[in-house]
Amino acid sequence: MAEEAAVRAQAETVRRLKQDKADADEIAKEVAKLLEMKAQLGTDEGKHKFVLKTPKGTRDFGPKEMAIRERAFKAIISCFKRHGAEVIDTPVFELKETLTGKYGEDAKLIYDLKDQGGELLSLRYDLTVPFARYLAMNKITNIKRYHIAKVYRRDNPAMTRGRYREFYQCDFDIAGQFDPMIPDAECLKIVHEILSDLQLGDFVIKVNDRRILDGMFAVCGVPDSKFRTICSSVDKLDKVPWEEVRSEMVGEKGLSPEAADRIGEYVQLHGGLDLIEQLLQDPKLSQNKVAKEGLGDMKLLFEYLTLFGITEKISFDLSLARGLDYYTGVIFEAVLLQQENEHVEEPVSVGSVAGGGRYDGLVGMFDPKGRKVPCVGVSIGIERIFSILEQRLEASEEKIRTTETQVLVASAQKKLLEERLKLISELWDAGIKAEMLYKKNPKLLNQLQYCEETGIPLVAIVGEQELKDGVVKLRIVATREEVNVRRESLVEEIRIRTSQC
C-alpha cells in the first residue's frame, strides 16, 4: 500500500514536471517565433547587413581547388581499389550516443545538432566510429572498405597549415579475424604507395604498438588507471619538447618524477629491427607480457614490410602514441620531412599526413553481446596534402584546366544562333564535350579569346559558305590551323584530334 502511494506521488511529480516543461517549451517557441519575425522584418527593410562568409574553420572549393582535390582523390582512390577495397558511405550525423565515450579528451570538439524535437544528433568526428557502428548494426564480420567523406571538429583552425573544422578523411580499413600483422602490413604499404605516388617529398612512417606503450608504462611504474592520460601526454611529443611533456605528467597528472624519467628514456628510442631485438632483450620490458606480445608482432610486421621493400621509410618510434582512445595494437603515423638543406643537420618533420592503427575493441562496444570484430585501418590527412599541392601549383608555371571541353561551337557572322544550337546539339548527342557563348551574335574574336582563356583546344566555326558546302571549319587553337571538315565526319575528327586529352 505504501508502495502504491509512493508510486502515485512519484507519478504526480512526473505529471507536474511535465506540465512545467510544456509551459517552458511554449514560451520558448513564442520567443523563437518573435525573434524570427523580427529577423524577417529586418531583411525586408533591406537594411540588415549580411555577413558574407563561410563558417569559421571552413572554406569553399572553387574550380581550381577542385581540380587539385580531384587529382589527389584520384591517386588515393586508385590505390584503395588496387588493394581490392569496396566503398561505403554513412550519414554525416550520428545519434549523439553513438559517438559518446569513443574520443577521450577530444569529445569536447564534437559538433552537436540543436534539439528540434526527435533524436539527439552529432556531426561525425571521424569515419572510424561510424564504420564500427555500421559493422555492428549489419553484423558484418569481414570487410575491406574505403570511405572518403567530410568530418567535423570544433578545433582551433589553422587553415594555412591545412587544419580545418570541416575536412576530408580518406579511410581504408580491414575488418576481420586474420593471421597476425598481414592486414596491418598492407595498411603501411598503402600509405607508402599513396605518399610516393603524390610526390610530396621525403617522408617517414613512424610505427609503434599500444601494447608496447602499455608495457612500457607498467615497467616504468605508471599506475594502470593513468595509462590513457599518460599516453595522451606522450602523444604531444611531436609538437612540444620532452621537458614540457614531463612537467605535464608530473605536475598536472600526478605521476612520480622517477616514473616520468624512466618513460623519458624509452620515448627517445627509434630505429628498426635492431631496436626491436634490443627491446626484446630489455631486462624489464621482456618480463612484461603485453610488451612482449607487442614486440613479437612488431618483429613480424618488419619481416612483412621487408618483403614489401618499404622498411627504408619505416621507423619504429617509442614516442608515437596517437591521441584516440580506441587503438589496441599497432599504431602508425606518416610525416613529411622538410627538404634537407646545408644548414640543417637532420631533416625536420613538417606534419602528419596519414595515420592509423589497430582497434580490436571498437565494434564490440556497439554489439549488444559485445562480440568483437578486429580492425586495422589508415586515414589519409588529405587537407594538408591539398595545401601542399596548391602551394606547389601556385609556385609552378602550370596552368590547370577546370573543364574538359573539347570544342567551342562558334560562328563568324551574325544571325547564326540557330545553326550553332543545331550543331552543338548534334555534338552533345554524340558524346562530344562542347560549349558555345550564350549570345545571339558573338564576335569571332571573343569566341577565340574564350578558348585561349579556358584551354579549349578546338573551335568548330559555322558560316554561311560552310553551311552551303556542307562543311564545318575546324580551327586548332594552339596552331591557328584551320581545316574544312565535312559535317558528317566532324564528330570523328574531333575525337581523333582530342584523343590525347
Add this chain to the structure above:
Amino acid sequence: MAEEAAVRAQAETVRRLKQDKADADEIAKEVAKLLEMKAQLGTDEGKHKFVLKTPKGTRDFGPKEMAIRERAFKAIISCFKRHGAEVIDTPVFELKETLTGKYGEDAKLIYDLKDQGGELLSLRYDLTVPFARYLAMNKITNIKRYHIAKVYRRDNPAMTRGRYREFYQCDFDIAGQFDPMIPDAECLKIVHEILSDLQLGDFVIKVNDRRILDGMFAVCGVPDSKFRTICSSVDKLDKVPWEEVRSEMVGEKGLSPEAADRIGEYVQLHGGLDLIEQLLQDPKLSQNKVAKEGLGDMKLLFEYLTLFGITEKISFDLSLARGLDYYTGVIFEAVLLQQENEHVEEPVSVGSVAGGGRYDGLVGMFDPKGRKVPCVGVSIGIERIFSILEQRLEASEEKIRTTETQVLVASAQKKLLEERLKLISELWDAGIKAEMLYKKNPKLLNQLQYCEETGIPLVAIVGEQELKDGVVKLRIVATREEVNVRRESLVEEIRIRTSQC
C-alpha cells in the same frame, strides 16, 4: 445484475491496472532518462545499451548501393562535363542567417546546429543558396558549374519512395547576363540527356514561368500580397486534386471563390507551342505585361528546344508552380511516367526526378550593394533515381561487382606466405589490382571460392615447382583454364587478359 456488477468490477480493475501501467511507464521513462544521463557520465560501466541505428530519415550505403550510386553519378557528371561545367564545393553548414528568408514556408525544415559558442550555424537545405552566397562573396558574375553534395531537410521521410532527410542533390547552374533563353534551353537539354541516358522509362518535362503565373494571378483577381502563398497552393496540384487546393485558397488563404475558379480554369491547361500562341491571344493575359513577357520568352524557349529536337518530351503546364520562393522566370520539373498498361487510359506520373528554374534575384540578396547576377539551374533528384535503379537491379539477374580486383594471389601449398607477399607487392607496384587472403596457409579451394564469390577473374598461383621454374600459374576463373606464365611477363599477361574490364 450480479453479472453486471462483476463486469463493472472487472472493468474497474482493468482501468486501475491500466492506470498503474501508465504510471509505471512514466516512471520507467524517467528512470530511462536518468540511466541515460548516468551512462553519459560514465560509459565505463559498459552496461548502457546502445540503440544501433542511423538517425531517422538517413541510411548507410553499403558496397552494393555504392556501386549503383556511382553508376548514376557517372552518367550525371559526364553530362555536366559534356556541357563544359566546372565543379565547386561548399561547406555542409552555413551561417544561419545565410539561409534565413530564402525558403518561405519550408524554413521550418532547416536543421540548426547547437549553440556551442561562436557562430550560429545551419545545415544547408539545398545547393542553390550556398551557390548564390559563393558568387556574391567572390564577386563572380559569370560561371557554369556543377555541385554534387548532400543536403538536409527535417521532412517526414518516406524512404521507400526515395525521400530522405539527408539526400544528394546534383546541381548544374549557369550564372551570368546572357541573351534570353539560351542557358535556360540548355538546362532542359541536360535533363533530357540525363533521363534518357539512365533509361528510367518514359518521362515528361513540365515547363512554366513565374511571370506567367504572376500575370495569371493578377488577371484572376489575386491581390499582390497573396501571390506567393497562392503559388504555394498551386504547387500542391501534383499531389492533391483541384477541389482540395481550391478550398485551401478560399478557406485558409482568404481568396475570393471567383478568383479561385478563374485560376482553376487556367491551371488545367497544358500543351506546346499551340497553347503559347493561344494564351498570347487570351484577352485578359495578353493585357498583362509580365504574363506577356513570360509567354514571349516561353515561345523563344520552345524554338530553341525544337532545334535541340526534344519538344516531344516537353509540356508547357500552367499548373506547375515549384515551391521555392526565389524563382523569377522559367521553372520546370521532370516526372517519370508509369509504364502504360491496358487498364490505364493515360500514363500517370510517379514523381519528380529533376527540377529547376531561373532565379535572377537570389545573388543580389547577398551582395552588399544588391547587384544582381541572373542565374538558371537544374537539380537532379538522385535519391528517387537510386531507388528505381536499386529496385531494377534486384529484379534482374545481374550480379553487380563491388570491387575491381583483377587477380587473387594464391598458393597451392603451405608455407608460401612470404612468396605471396613478395608477388602481390610486385603486382601492386605495377598498378595491378590484386588481393590475397590474410591467412598464413589458406586452402586452395577457399581461395578459388573467394574468386567465384567476388567475381575476381584471375588467380596467380605460386607453388614450389613454379618458384623453381621461375613461373606463376595463371588460372582463368571462368573457364578453369590454367597456363604457366614467366614471372617477368605476368604483369603484361594480366593486363591483356583483363583489358576488357
